[in-house]
Amino acid sequence: MKWIAFFSQTGSEIVEISRRIGREPDMIITNNRPAHLRTINPELLKIGSALGITPNKPELVDYLQNLRHLPGEPDQTLITLHGWLRIVPKEVTDMYEHVYNGHPGLISRYPELKGKDPQMKAWKMDLDTSGCVIHEVTEELDDGFIISEKEIPIRNLTLDQLFENLHKTSIDLWVDFLSEKLSK
Helix, strand or coil: CEEEEEECCCCHHHHHHHHHHCCCCCEEEEECCCHHHCCCCCCHHHCCCEEEEECCCCCHHHHHHHHCCCCCCHHHEEEEEECCCCCCCHHHHHHCCEEEEEECCCCCCCHHHCCCCHHHHHHHCCCCEEEEEEEECCCCCCCCCEEEEEEEECCCCCHHHHHHHHHHHHHHHHHHHHHHHCCC
């Protein structure tokens, strides 16, 4: 199975997952952010994957243009979103049946953690627990079927500790999920 990984932030999650599963994505796609927001992990640039770039606010044509560069059937392609922070068009999720997002908020228990900055939301809400999920991607924000989830205690953590613990939890979920999916 081909693996395409999308990211908008640093790409650190992709680096760590690739190292732990012993496999790199076949293609990595990011968006063309303003220079002051480009904080790409230097290790990501050493990965030998093909690199696709979309505009900062990609449209359907931008997704399709990048995805066509990776030969193979859509049903044999796995697309993962790692801090992509964009809605993937319905036409893409209809074409590719294996599209998944990692979300650092336990939206199965706390739906109000959907959307941007769920870590901050959980911290401001002073929750006892939060967690991470991997869910199928639909045209709705953080609304697809939850494939995998893990709840962790967060009470009395500093904000930095909260971010770090959720990041580790997300990596663990992705490693388990991708190890299984990519071995088929």
